[in-house]
Amino acid sequence: MSDNYSAAAKGSNTFSILGIVFGAVAVLFLPIIFGPVGIVMGAIGMSKKERLGVVGLVVSIVGTILGFILGALVFASSLSN
Secondary structure, X not given: OHHHHHHHHHOOOHHHHHHHHHHHHHHHOOHHHHHHHHXXXXXXXXXXXXXXXHHHHHHHHHHHHXXXXXXXHHHHHHHHO
């Protein structure tokens, strides 16, 4: 039974997928909260040697940066009107 459990756990990409999701959400909603959560999830995925660990980390970092840029642009355009 432990062989089945270890095989299922080894193929899991849970933390990496959470990192991707939080990174994508950070583009539009609260990048100061969702971005770091996604980065942490991606880093945990990498430390667990998940297949999508690097993707989760990169998407989270890029999503956080884009979220801050988009927020700054929206804020600046609301001030100019």
